[in-house]
Amino acid sequence: MWDSLQLLAFSPPGWGGVLLRGLVFTLIVALGAYALGLVIGFLGAVGKIYGGPILKTLLETYTTLIRAVPELVLILLLYFAGEAAINLALTAVGLPTISINPILAGILVLGFVQGAYTTEVIRAAMLAVPKGQVEAAYAYGMSRTKMLARIMIPSMIPFALPGLANLWLIVTKDTALLAVIGSVELATVTRQAAGSTRSYLLFYSAAAVLYLCLTLVSTWIFRRLERRYRPESGDALKLNALAIGRR
Amino acid sequence: MVWDWFPTYFDQLVAGLLLTLELLVVSIFFGMLLAIPIGLVQVTGPKWLGRIALGFCTVIRGTPLLIQLWLIYYGIGSGVFPEIPALRESILWPYLRDAYPYAIMAFVFSVAGYSGEVMRGAFAGVPKGELEAARAMGMSPFKVLYRIWLPRALQNVFPTLAGEMVLTLKSTPLAATITIQELFGVGYQIRQDTYRIYEPLLLIAGIYVILTGVIVLVMRYLENRVPRPAAA
Numbered sequence: 001m002w003d004s005l006q007l008l009a010f011s012p013p014g015w016g017g018v019l020l021r022g023l024v025f026t027l028i029v030a031l032g033a034y035a036l037g038l039v040i041g042f043l044g045a046v047g048k049i050y051g052g053p054i055l056k057t058l059l060e061t062y063t064t065l066i067r068a069v070p071e072l073v074l075i076l077l078l079y080f081a082g083e084a085a086i087n088l089a090l091t092a093v094g095l096p097t098i099s100i101n102p103i104l105a106g107i108l109v110l111g112f113v114q115g116a117y118t119t120e121v122i123r124a125a126m127l128a129v130p131k132g133q134v135e136a137a138y139a140y141g142m143s144r145t146k147m148l149a150r151i152m153i154p155s156m157i158p159f160a161l162p163g164l165a166n167l168w169l170i171v172t173k174d175t176a177l178l179a180v181i182g183s184v185e186l187a188t189v190t191r192q193a194a195g196s197t198r199s200y201l202l203f204y205s206a207a208a209v210l211y212l213c214l215t216l217v218s219t220w221i222f223r224r225l226e227r228r229y230r231p232e233s234g235d236a237l238k239l240n241a242l243a244i245g246r247r
Numbered sequence: 248m249v250w251d252w253f254p255t256y257f258d259q260l261v262a263g264l265l266l267t268l269e270l271l272v273v274s275i276f277f278g279m280l281l282a283i284p285i286g287l288v289q290v291t292g293p294k295w296l297g298r299i300a301l302g303f304c305t306v307i308r309g310t311p312l313l314i315q316l317w318l319i320y321y322g323i324g325s326g327v328f329p330e331i332p333a334l335r336e337s338i339l340w341p342y343l344r345d346a347y348p349y350a351i352m353a354f355v356f357s358v359a360g361y362s363g364e365v366m367r368g369a370f371a372g373v374p375k376g377e378l379e380a381a382r383a384m385g386m387s388p389f390k391v392l393y394r395i396w397l398p399r400a401l402q403n404v405f406p407t408l409a410g411e412m413v414l415t416l417k418s419t420p421l422a423a424t425i426t427i428q429e430l431f432g433v434g435y436q437i438r439q440d441t442y443r444i445y446e447p448l449l450l451i452a453g454i455y456v457i458l459t460g461v462i463v464l465v466m467r468y469l470e471n472r473v474p475r476p477a478a479a
Contacts, residue, residue, distance in 0.1 A: 068460070070417040173311040176313045194321065199326075
């Protein structure tokens, strides 16, 4: 028992340090993908609500397809397609081909997937903002950009928070899928540690504990945020019901 | 785009599709069956059992399914079970050497964890008056459960079931990482055999889109046939 626990020591031959570094990379990838997802999601939501028919159709296709295909398949498709596309462009202008940094690749791929879900959450939150507020902003002569920045974004936050909290929990867990393309995050290094020591039970349990800690801390932070930005009406409760979670 | 490999692998793809559907149906069925007591004990108690159920849901929802799958298959399946001589000699051993039961176990737990949380809300959401009325009619607690409480709770969660099925469908490809040749596993195999980068992946992505669409449509049809609960 003690011998096997020594495998978790922080310095080699223990793998504890490797796992913790994996956790840090998991956090970096998750934060990056979440941020990218928020940018895509905000633009997507604005496009879906205010865009023309072509833009609306394109965005509808994007969100529908991404949400209907398993994340694992998407990650492989986007990873290979993305790398091939970049290299094709590089060869076309006469530059040598590159292989993408696994962290950056993870952020881009997961962020693109995350964007589809974020679009839906933010769109629903924007539609939950009372129409009168938006109309009042226009009546004061605000431009659309100003209305979005001053009225829409601040008042949609309480409606969006439960969904966004849920998406953060999802993206932290989705980083584990990057293990199939080989990365440096927690799931990948755990697999390496388990494979080379043959202590599968120990290392997968340790990784599960680390993921669980990440989830519990995140839940606590989001709960505090939600308490702070509680909407005045009860509408957020309805949105909360949607936040059931995903693997 | 080169599709000349398609006829060669057609049979394998069909077999993979069937295996995917089997994984989905079996996981949903047993997962929901397990979710009912998990949700129920959190509402009725005993308290310690409720706490265990809550802990189970938290662990399942708080860790990636991929890690759970590997923990069950590599950790328990090839780390713990082979060390137990009694198990090695039992008639169960040939099954326990296969990856399939471990995948089923992981998916069933996953569905139970996520739906257990949903069922808890559904049981709690049934108006108290209905349960009291049933008690007043002289029904035993068990009869109240299967005549009133459970049907009403299931009625409430029915709309979320379609979402749960789609989520489970989308997690079945993870089984390919423990050597199960379901749809995604077959697609991956084709990629390795033919060196085609996109075509096999695009094909199975398309199949998943169709499956999702079918699930959503079928569930919507069924939803319209289930008698709607009176306004809550």
